[in-house]
Amino acid sequence: MTKAKDAGFLPLWIKSQKEIREKLAELVRLKKMNGTESELMKRMGEINEKVRTYNAICPTKMQRREIELESMEIQCVKWK
Known part of the structure; x- marks a missing residue:
């Protein structure tokens, strides 16, 4: 019997965490590039x-x- 973890299953909150981390990194880059x-x-x-x-x-x-x-820069580090 295969466990969900072994099959590559990730809980929804882990997927969400990764998405937030990526979006937050983009936001920090935009701020550094003087986004409006x-x-x-x-x-x-x-x-x-x-x-x-x-x-x-x-x-x-x-x-x-x-x-x-x-x-946001500090929070970005904490999301990693």
Whole structure:
């Protein structure tokens, strides 16, 4: 009998975590390239929606704060 883990199955919250990590890294790059504040805020809102969904499905101890413009670089490191 094959275990789900052995078959390559990942829980939805792990997939969500990876997606948030990638989107957050893109957001940090955009900020470093002097992206407009409106574009940064739009993307940050989309990421925070994903963070809220992630927090609803992951184990309690794995929950994360929403992303903030002032600390996104630090938060990006914490998502790795």
